[in-house]
Amino acid sequence: MTVAARPRLRGVVGESAPRSDAPPKTQGAFAYASDLAREGMLHGATLRSPHPRARIARIDVEAARALPGVAAVLTAADLPTKVKFGLMKLDQLPLADGRVRYAGEPVAIVAAEDPERAREAVRAVRVEYEVLPAVTDPVAALHPDAPRLHDDGNVIEDVRVVHGDPDARADVVVEDEYEVAMQDQAPLGPEAGLAIPDPDGGVTLHVATQWLHEDLRQIAACLGLPERKVRLVLAGVGGAFGAREDVTLQIHVCLLALATRRPVRIVYGREESFHGHVHRHAARLWYAHGATRDGDLVFVRASIVLDGGGYASSSSAVVANAACFGAGPYRVPNALIHAVGAYTNNPPAGAMRGFGAVQSCFAYEAQMDRLAAALGMDPVALRGRNALRDGDRIVTGQAVEGSAPVADLIRRCAALPPPAPPPGLIAGEVDLTALPGGVGNVTRGEGVRRGTALAVGFKNACYSHAFDDFSTARVRLVRERGEPVAYVLTAAAEVGQGIVGVCEQIARTELGVQRVVVETPDTSIGSAGSSSASRQTWMTGGAVLAACREVKAELARRAEAHDRVRRTPRDGEPVDVDLAPLLDPPIERTVTHRHRPTEPRDATTQNAGHVAFLFAAHRATVDVDVETGIVKVVQVATSQDVGKAINPLAVVGQLEGGIAQGLGLAVMEEVRLQGGLMRNASFTDYLLPTTLDMPPVVCDLVEHPHPDAPYGAKGVGEPPTISSTPAIVAAIRAATGRELNRVPVRPDDIVFGTAARSGWRMRPGADPRTAVRM
Amino acid sequence: MPVLIARRLDEALDELAAHPDTTVLAGGTDLMVELNFGRARPARVLAVDRIDELRQSAGGSRVRLGAAVTYARLLRDGAGSRALEEAARTVGSPQIRGAGTVGGNLGTCSPAGDTLPVLAALDAVVVLRSARGERRVPFAEFMTGPKRSVRRSDELIVAAEWDDAGPAQTFVKVGTRNAMVIAVASLAMVIDRARRRVGIALGSCGPTILRAPDAERFVRVLCDEAGWDRPLRLSEAERTELGRLVSAAARPIDDVRGTSAYRRHVLGVIAGRALARLGAA
Numbered sequence A: 001m002t003v004a005a006r007p008r009l010r011g012v013v014g015e016s017a018p019r020s021d022a023p024p025k026t027q028g029a030f031a032y033a034s035d036l037a038r039e040g041m042l043h044g045a046t047l048r049s050p051h052p053r054a055r056i057a058r059i060d061v062e063a064a065r066a067l068p069g070v071a072a073v074l075t076a077a078d079l080p081t082k083v084k085f086g087l088m089k090l091d092q093l094p095l096a097d098g099r100v101r102y103a104g105e106p107v108a109i110v111a112a113e114d115p116e117r118a119r120e121a122v123r124a125v126r127v128e129y130e131v132l133p134a135v136t137d138p139v140a141a142l143h144p145d146a147p148r149l150h151d152d153g154n155v156i157e158d159v160r161v162v163h164g165d166p167d168a169r170a171d172v173v174v175e176d177e178y179e180v181a182m183q184d185q186a187p188l189g190p191e192a193g194l195a196i197p198d199p200d201g202g203v204t205l206h207v208a209t210q211w212l213h214e215d216l217r218q219i220a221a222c223l224g225l226p227e228r229k230v231r232l233v234l235a236g237v238g239g240a241f242g243a244r245e246d247v248t249l250q251i252h253v254c255l256l257a258l259a260t261r262r263p264v265r266i267v268y269g270r271e272e273s274f275h276g277h278v279h280r281h282a283a284r285l286w287y288a289h290g291a292t293r294d295g296d297l298v299f300v301r302a303s304i305v306l307d308g309g310g311y312a313s314s315s316s317a318v319v320a321n322a323a324c325f326g327a328g329p330y331r332v333p334n335a336l337i338h339a340v341g342a343y344t345n346n347p348p349a350g351a352m353r354g355f356g357a358v359q360s361c362f363a364y365e366a367q368m369d370r371l372a373a374a375l376g377m378d379p380v381a382l383r384g385r386n387a388l389r390d391g392d393r394i395v396t397g398q399a400v401e402g403s404a405p406v407a408d409l410i411r412r413c414a415a416l417p418p419p420a421p422p423p424g425l426i427a428g429e430v431d432l433t434a435l436p437g438g439v440g441n442v443t444r445g446e447g448v449r450r451g452t453a454l455a456v457g458f459k460n461a462c463y464s465h466a467f468d469d470f471s472t473a474r475v476r477l478v479r480e481r482g483e484p485v486a487y488v489l490t491a492a493a494e495v496g497q498g499i500v501g502v503c504e505q506i507a508r509t510e511l512g513v514q515r516v517v518v519e520t521p522d523t524s525i526g527s528a529g530s531s532s533a534s535r536q537t538w539m540t541g542g543a544v545l546a547a548c549r550e551v552k553a554e555l556a557r558r559a560e561a562h563d564r565v566r567r568t569p570r571d572g573e574p575v576d577v578d579l580a581p582l583l584d585p586p587i588e589r590t591v592t593h594r595h596r597p598t599e600p601r602d603a604t605t606q607n608a609g610h611v612a613f614l615f616a617a618h619r620a621t622v623d624v625d626v627e628t629g630i631v632k633v634v635q636v637a638t639s640q641d642v643g644k645a646i647n648p649l650a651v652v653g654q655l656e657g658g659i660a661q662g663l664g665l666a667v668m669e670e671v672r673l674q675g676g677l678m679r680n681a682s683f684t685d686y687l688l689p690t691t692l693d694m695p696p697v698v699c700d701l702v703e704h705p706h707p708d709a710p711y712g713a714k715g716v717g718e719p720p721t722i723s724s725t726p727a728i729v730a731a732i733r734a735a736t737g738r739e740l741n742r743v744p745v746r747p748d749d750i751v752f753g754t755a756a757r758s759g760w761r762m763r764p765g766a767d768p769r770t771a772v773r774m
Numbered sequence B: 001m002p003v004l005i006a007r008r009l010d011e012a013l014d015e016l017a018a019h020p021d022t023t024v025l026a027g028g029t030d031l032m033v034e035l036n037f038g039r040a041r042p043a044r045v046l047a048v049d050r051i052d053e054l055r056q057s058a059g060g061s062r063v064r065l066g067a068a069v070t071y072a073r074l075l076r077d078g079a080g081s082r083a084l085e086e087a088a089r090t091v092g093s094p095q096i097r098g099a100g101t102v103g104g105n106l107g108t109c110s111p112a113g114d115t116l117p118v119l120a121a122l123d124a125v126v127v128l129r130s131a132r133g134e135r136r137v138p139f140a141e142f143m144t145g146p147k148r149s150v151r152r153s154d155e156l157i158v159a160a161e162w163d164d165a166g167p168a169q170t171f172v173k174v175g176t177r178n179a180m181v182i183a184v185a186s187l188a189m190v191i192d193r194a195r196r197r198v199g200i201a202l203g204s205c206g207p208t209i210l211r212a213p214d215a216e217r218f219v220r221v222l223c224d225e226a227g228w229d230r231p232l233r234l235s236e237a238e239r240t241e242l243g244r245l246v247s248a249a250a251r252p253i254d255d256v257r258g259t260s261a262y263r264r265h266v267l268g269v270i271a272g273r274a275l276a277r278l279g280a281a
């Protein structure tokens, strides 16, 4: 039998194949979670604390309950259990009981016939607060005299990396402090969920989330229900970036559905979204780098304080990342890094793209430039000289296996085509959109100086430190109208990143069938883990790959038994239609895929705690109007080791999107806090880059396949946000000569040369709790 | 909530006279935001964007711009003021410019309204009409504070009018994003060579749009010395002095969008640039 006459499969691994969710999303036909609706549903709303720290003396819900059209008003007194939730530490009640620890903490929830009445009911709830002084400086929160915000103190996590000789001395030492402000993930789709009570006393929740099973665990515990009575279905997710790792409205909407025995929907508006989800940790970092006169790194010492806010969320893992990757992708023989996550009364912080690696990369890359200046060396050459090589150990003592093409990435990135030279002073007609300030007409070339700089960064892929990281996939090969069709079910959340397309391409490639249907993820199948940590292609892609191979093996067995074919198709080759009769009954396989185990963390963090590392280099070119402090990023060029691009176009999308978020942190994105209160919870004043802020990106996809990953494909989602920020800021430094030790860079910092000073004296590497107020 | 979509001006004015609690709706780019945030719950709404008289403009030596002219149309057809066109171009995004109107900008009367410094620098007159008649209010008297004006609830803004000031006029807006940004500070400068008049007005740096009379006087003297019909070459010292006078006219505050120190500084910079550009032309 021959297959020679058949067309080749379209959309296999390695092709820039269109993904099935793209047309409905671009045409407005895709149902996002906020579009969910059920006949007879109620609308939920949330009352949040206006105070960052207070005791709740009394809550009076009578007036709210008495309003027409109000079906339920629930407070902590109505919770079925006092079980707390949290991603890593169970420290928060679904509704505040007696104490509030941040402004925005949920205090009461209501369900009513329409959203307007629900909001009215929220306003009718009377809460008496005894306001307490808020602790908003994370360094102060660590001080022994600080008020205890949680019963177990204010330290969420404490990670110390001790490598080589922590007291090593060097010829040349540079030292400074750095600050990273709080960034918001700002997914365009606000939080939304619809809960439907089930006849068995359980509940089904349709929700936009990053991790169905982790939500399920926390929801069931807080509802006091066995996990089998809680079912989750993934609703259309409009972006996530870490904001949907944590429980926001999940428990609330289920509580309301169970209390009213009716379907209930909650949809946040933009302002509530800012208050509802966790953010990127604001950070203070004190760094010292030492090198020989020739430019070999001798030591890195750092103290890092991450502001965890009112509750822990994933702070402990973020702190670990900030420490583990705190010396950068360099060979560093001696290191002492001490990172602490603190409880404060600021809004809670948790996961955001880059997850702890972002904060330290901003600091260590600034340090590398300082060091180059102190040594009189070219900063790119200094980086190349110290770049991690294959088999080198990072400061946690773990050897980098697979590949560490850091020097290669630096070289390649530096050699990418530069942008056109700056326009110079222009008279007459000019394309203002190409200049700082755009059509605001601020400059037609006056005051504009150009700067270019390069930065590198790295982090882990997948979960670390002995976490049991796995994903489950079910692949069913059936015959429909004479054609073979593959159905793929996993619980992996498509959050925009393209896991649906990855699954389609892998199934096509492995099974040789053109038609692949990726089913809506739900909890009827095992966990896929979160769509985070750049892990879904590796983990769920790996699970789909393994399941397909088992299906294929069964197909081969059946074919042999029937003597219908002599061989099964090779990769990329369509299944012969004659195979279709073999699919009665259909073939179904469910496989759980795990990456190799990682080691737990010990007191000095010297262990093989990570499964693999992701590397990228960014080169930014900026035009800065130095008199007004306005920045136009002209180009970002990047070389990133992606292992293998399953879908090159989708990878480029991740690189560009990640760079946009990195650019945002570099020059505009900041949740502005004052005394624990958010001052800019809207897109009017929380500025995101627009298309006129986002420069052309030159993408250089470097493919060093990782031996353990499916097709060698490393994760790609996070590295673009890690070193793009420091590259852009370094380019602004090059253009202005300013210090710029804080992101986002503000026009004031450029114009007046202001630098961020924490007011704390801290010896880099020392325990952050020993900081002394200056 | 009853919504009346008016086609004729008299019908709209009668509605306002009969129901003083009516909220006027033009492009809705301010009003709908207020509604979405729950900050406004109008009892009645009167849509004025289909009233022909409000969509008409006239050029020539006396320019009249209808209140319901959108930014997109103004940019397509010309506004009779180059600075106003520059201001319109900076407003929001294409969607906002397609719906938003100059009348709405006046109706909202925010110190960050981008057309307002231009109207101030042009010495424009705001034309208000009610069933009782017409009032013509100079812009300087029209705006009384942040989001406050002398418009009575029974009045419609029907147009803005000003004398054509010639080509030497410009608008500059500073914001921390390269598009779709609310002004941190803005400045309009008009040098009417024919009438030998200078107007300089500042946005986003005080409770209302501020004029900079000392700076205006300074530029007038410079023009007198150089000759109103000839290019103006600005010395470094003159540029610095102009910047100082403009900064001094501002009454900025610190807020989430910028510091008062930055606002003062940047106003000085853009004033110097504006005059250098206009003087050279």
Ligand SMILES: Cc1cc2nc3c(=O)[nH]c(=O)nc-3n(C[C@H](O)[C@H](O)[C@H](O)COP(=O)(O)OP(=O)(O)OC[C@H]3O[C@@H](n4cnc5c(N)ncnc54)[C@H](O)[C@@H]3O)c2cc1C
Pocket: B023, B024, B025, B026, B027, B028, B029, B030, B031, B032, B033, B048, B067, B068, B090, B091, B092, B093, B096, B099, B100, B101, B102, B103, B104, B105, B106, B107, B108, B112, B113, B114, B115, B155, B156, B157, B158, B180, B181, B182, B183
């Ligand atoms: C995303 C976005 C970006 C924006 N960017 C900018 C910007 O860059 N610069 C800027 O200046 N503004 C900006 N705005 C604000 C807004 O677009 C402008 O103020 C616009 O001019 C308002 O016009 P409108 O026709 O939409 O007004 P509407 O929203 O319809 O009305 C605004 C107010 O004026 C009143 N009103 C309207 N017309 C009349 C009339 N004829 N007589 C009496 N009262 C009237 C209304 O009752 C209301 O109080 C932005 C808004 C958004 C949503």
